[in-house]
Amino acid sequence: MTQDITEVPESSAADEPLPPEFFTEPLEDRYGRYAELREQCPVRAINHPPGAEAYIVSDYQMALEAFGDPRISKSLDNTPKWFRDQLYDNSPVQSRNMLIADGAEHARLRRLVSKSFVPRRMEKIRPRIQEIADDLIDNFPESGTIDLVEFARILPVMVIFEYLRVDLKDREMLYSWSSILGGAPYADEESNRRLKEVSSKFEQYILDLLESRRSDMGEDLVSQLLRAAEEEGRFTIEEVASTMSLLIIAGQRTTTSLICNGTHALLTHPDQLELLKSQPELVISAVEEFLRYESPAYRGTLRVAAQDMEINGVEIGKESFVHLMIGAANRDPKVFEDPDRLDITRQENRHLAFGHGPHFCPGAPLSRLEGHVVFPTLLRRLPGLTLDPEKEPQWVADNSVGRGLTSLPVKYDRRLPRDAGDAGASGCPVAHGSV
Known part of the structure; x- marks a missing residue:
């Protein structure tokens, strides 16, 4: 019998793993369930990926x-x-970037984008983000x-494609491909077959784009990546292509969810609106506060135990998957006062x-800037x-891993x-983290 995904029994993490549906299906009273986990069993076994040894960590400090x-x-x-063979076989374009590397290798691959998303560079594209937002709203009824x-x-x-200087006519195709790649790898054969097909098309598209850009360099992000690769002399074209795939996928999904989740939060909290x-x-x-209250990623991306270890007294074997529950940690009352309350003045x-830490999202300044422009613009233009x-x-x-x-x-x-004179174009500073 499949365990009820809303059930959080008071038992040891290793005894009763949560079912895969805890991640893959809608969860009733999501934050109530997270609170029970934090209080009763902050490190808890879960059957995801199905058949693997895996654990979730729901406490903020942990x-x-x-x-x-x-x-x-x-x-x-x-x-x-x-798992490794499955990803290499079904989605090789996703297997050569900083998201799945540690230490010196991660630092090396991160250098490809380290100068591309700094706040001062982001501020230069603020007017264009404002223009895109207004153009889209102009087409509303x-x-x-x-x-x-x-x-x-x-x-x-549109923002990431312009920054990459990618043809907008490819927007829907790339968006569709990104949605499939964003869920990799899958538990069923048919989904992985489709993933493999899309991954191959996506990689070829990016390789063709990189080749054509060599004779048409500019200030766009693709040109920046190519220059970085040539200047460093330590990146393969496959690594550049994999990094581009990461930017396209992450650049879309995170900000889309920030805008939607933030708007939903405002519209369900009239005082904050x-x-x-x-x-x-x-x-x-x-x-x-939108990022905290309804995080665009409810859990962290791929992490595994590199050795036998313990977290909070729970034994975690080598090669076990470790899911860091961002959505739960961001509602931890030990860190956030009245965590289930939306407070846009929260300090x-x-x-x-x-x-x-080392894997802090390098694209955070761009996503934040888009939010800084979009929310005042929506509220001003749509009374x-x-x-x-x-x-x-x-x-x-x-x-x-997305929540949106x-x-x-x-x-x-x-x-x-x-x-x-829109407030979204007022030149507010870009809030940023340790990029």
């Missing part, structure tokens, strides 16, 4: 320490052979209802939405913005014209 623990690896070399997911999906795609409307300069702290907001009472928002439930919406129906009274 997760924080685990992010920097050298015994917990992100290298494919430390994963079980079946004068009033009525829309699904805001489309706006939230298209904006970061009115506060941000009246004080748009609060958008800096508001974005940090000392040490959330883990972008990770921590009366509220959830559509006739349709329910739909949350993502899939194999990925697939549908966010909203309505508004009217669409106001764009304004050069």
